[in-house]
Amino acid sequence: MNLFDVYPLYDVTPVSARGIVVTDDKDQDFLDFYGGHAVISIGHSHPHYVKRLKDQLDRIGFYSNAVQNPLQKELATKLGTSSGCENYNLFLCNSGAEANENALKMASFHTAKKKVIAFKNGFHGRTSAAVAATDNPQINAPLNQQQEVAFLSLNDSEHFKVEIEKGDVCAVILEAIQGVGGLDEPTTKFYQEVANLCKQNGVLLIADEVQSGFGRSGKFFGFQHHDIQPDIISVAKGMGNGFPVGGILIHEDIKASYGLLGTTFGGNHLACVATLAVLEVMEKENLIANAQHLGDYFQHKASEIPQVLKVKGRGLMLGLEFNFEVAELRKKLIHDHFVFTGGAKDKYVLRILPALNITTEDVDQFFELLKRALI
Ligand SMILES: Cc1ncc(COP(=O)(O)O)c(C=O)c1O
Numbered sequence: 001m002n003l004f005d006v007y008p009l010y011d012v013t014p015v016s017a018r019g020i021v022v023t024d025d026k027d028q029d030f031l032d033f034y035g036g037h038a039v040i041s042i043g044h045s046h047p048h049y050v051k052r053l054k055d056q057l058d059r060i061g062f063y064s065n066a067v068q069n070p071l072q073k074e075l076a077t078k079l080g081t082s083s084g085c086e087n088y089n090l091f092l093c094n095s096g097a098e099a100n101e102n103a104l105k106m107a108s109f110h111t112a113k114k115k116v117i118a119f120k121n122g123f124h125g126r127t128s129a130a131v132a133a134t135d136n137p138q139i140n141a142p143l144n145q146q147q148e149v150a151f152l153s154l155n156d157s158e159h160f161k162v163e164i165e166k167g168d169v170c171a172v173i174l175e176a177i178q179g180v181g182g183l184d185e186p187t188t189k190f191y192q193e194v195a196n197l198c199k200q201n202g203v204l205l206i207a208d209e210v211q212s213g214f215g216r217s218g219k220f221f222g223f224q225h226h227d228i229q230p231d232i233i234s235v236a237k238g239m240g241n242g243f244p245v246g247g248i249l250i251h252e253d254i255k256a257s258y259g260l261l262g263t264t265f266g267g268n269h270l271a272c273v274a275t276l277a278v279l280e281v282m283e284k285e286n287l288i289a290n291a292q293h294l295g296d297y298f299q300h301k302a303s304e305i306p307q308v309l310k311v312k313g314r315g316l317m318l319g320l321e322f323n324f325e326v327a328e329l330r331k332k333l334i335h336d337h338f339v340f341t342g343g344a345k346d347k348y349v350l351r352i353l354p355a356l357n358i359t360t361e362d363v364d365q366f367f368e369l370l371k372r373a374l375i
Helices: 047-059 070-083 096-111 128-132 157-164 188-201 269-284 287-302 327-335 360-374
Strands: 014-018 021-024 029-032 088-093 115-119 149-152 169-175 204-208 232-235 246-251 310-314 317-321 349-352
Touching (some): 070 088, 070 269, 096 128, 096 169, 096 204, 096 232, 149 157, 157 169, 188 204, 287 310, 287 317, 287 360, 327 360
Parallel strands (some): 115 149, 115 169, 169 204
Antiparallel strands (some): 014 021, 021 029, 088 246
16 A cells, blocks of 8 residues: 655655754754644653653553543643633643634534634644635635635734624634744734624634644743633644644633533543643743743844845744745755755745754754855
8 A cells, every 4th residue: 555645745754853853764963943843842752751651651541531531630730720721621632623623613512603704824724614714725625615714814803893793603713823824923903803802792712822832932822922812722733742632722601511522532641641741841941931032032043144034923933034935945954954944835934943942052053054055
């Protein structure tokens, strides 16, 4: 059997990784400023994370959600205090798309309505409702196009008000910083208007924090830069540092009932321990403050590069905008200078998503290599 050929692959085969360095099968080290799509939050193979997972595997790796799993409660408590979201309840699943799928479904159950407001250039995953709320017709099959979604421009308050007041909307889904799209953000004024209009119209506000959450933006959640309170917060990516785990934080005003949501694998013992280990390392190593500090340092270094038109994003969720398409630069960075970076839907933006425990020396090294690649 062959693999279903859906990924255009770089010719690199990682076989081990530690911290911010990924090593391939030819013993070549790569500087990882992309974290495998923003997944590596505390660095590859962090010793505390590895020990926690190995110890758990020696005990029990999985049992279903039909029996007690105290690790889920421990995780909910820890996530509540770490994020400042104690007045939410946690539902665990396995990926970002699944988190958004459950968030949208909850909003539809709660309001008994079905239209979603989403934003141009937004990305929310590849499953049914999540992909329908994603602004990319190429990945929406006819089946997905049955969903009712209105795509609006970010920061266009006028059209937003008209759309939400039509009275048929169950949810607004919004990234605090657009990841795949290219690092555009709602202004604080717009995010607050959205939150207020959602409240006034009985619509649930879903903060998609799959990429911007878990400290990456320099606060625990990206929406916390804007002083708003969403109804549902979706998380994944950095949450498990590579272990597949996702979840939604559901405001306590929204009530649960048996059977409303469910999953076989979600919240299994290994996923809980992976996430607990991430939160423990984030706290011990002060990684949210580090993301903010190193993000500022990165922006300062980027301002010295003449070819960089603009730095977008916050913390360690950043994009460097050039006046040329970056695909060739990314290839050059990987194959000639051994640096991983990311692309975006906006072809002029180079995405930077390193682990949150990088140092100023790592940033200096990155810019030395970028300068050489730009010659
Ligand atoms: C903001 C956002 N939401 C959802 C997703 C989907 O996550 P997953 O690939 O884990 O399904 C992504 C993935 O890039 C994302 O960036």
